[in-house]
Amino acid sequence: MDRDRRQALLARLAAGPPVLLDGATGTELERRGAPARLPLWSAAALREQPELVARIHADYVGAGAEIVTANTFRTQERTLARGGIAAPGAARELCSLAVSLARRAADAAPHLVWVAGSMPPLEDCYRPDLVPEADALAREHGEHARHLAEAGADLLLVETMNTSREALAAARAARATGLPVWVSFACDGEAQLLSGEPLGEALATVAPLDPELVGVNCLPPVAAERALPVLAAAGRPFGVYANLGPPEGDGARRRDDCAPAEFAAHALRWRAAGARAVGGCCGTQPAHVRAIRDALKSWT
Secondary structure, three states, rough: OOOHHHHHHHHHHHOOOOOOOOOOOHHHHHHHOOOOOOOOHHHHHHHOHHHHHHHHHHHHHHHHOOOEEEOOOOOOOOHHHHHHHHHHOOHHHHHHHHHHHHHHHOOOOOOEEEEEEEEOOOOOOOHHHHHHOOOHHHHHHHHHHHHHHHHHHOOEEEEEEOOHHHHHHHHHHHHHHOOOOOEEEOEEEOOOEEEOOHHHHHHHHHHHOOEEEEEEEEOOOOHHHHHHHHHHHHHOOOOEEOOOOOEEEOOOEEEOOOOHHHHHHHHHHHOOOOOEEEEEOOOOOOOHHHHHHHHHHHOO
């Protein structure tokens, strides 16, 4: 990431309306007819329908997104091997492709758009009991972070973290690349990680790495609002991108009923609490991002 783009991102976090994130990729691929089967989930589309991935990024940019997240949620070597993709270099190649598809949309935008590289848990987002041991965390997150940096991501988004120890390992790997680092946790309705750890303790765990932004994601809007006081108390920029129900099983998902205008109303409450980045996660669509954009414009 060149110095000017980095400084511009830091300036956006510091002042003005919150940075507008994009919405879901995996569930949006499904909605548009691309099967998102486990274990590859959204990564399958990089091989089977890359132009659809590109269109989704472009639609989010058209809705006003300032951050597009590359489709790298499941491009780690561990997951690819489970999906039958064990060729040497496959993880690097898919990361490169994913970032390039997001970059295409970003570069075509009439406004400045940054590309985030997604760094998720190595195992199931909703199974903190499956988090690997320390050596594997350091090695595999390090490899993934390097792939994203080499591919040209502007920042690394350590997201949907369900334990503080994996968040710390992933954030360390991300910080080693020299890119800006955002760290976001998956929480329940009581401001606790899915591991049961209090969100405040998890934020304190990653604080020594000085992430440019912390936050919560892939949780219902109401649960996100319960995390707001904890995020605000952390004393650093924070973001929220909630879901409309998490994916469940092999392509099935529960989708909560939340129209774009209602979702945007939640986003305004996040902003009122001090959020510096807002957007959507599983189940959200470009319409939700557009509604947030319009609501932010009308903020008084």
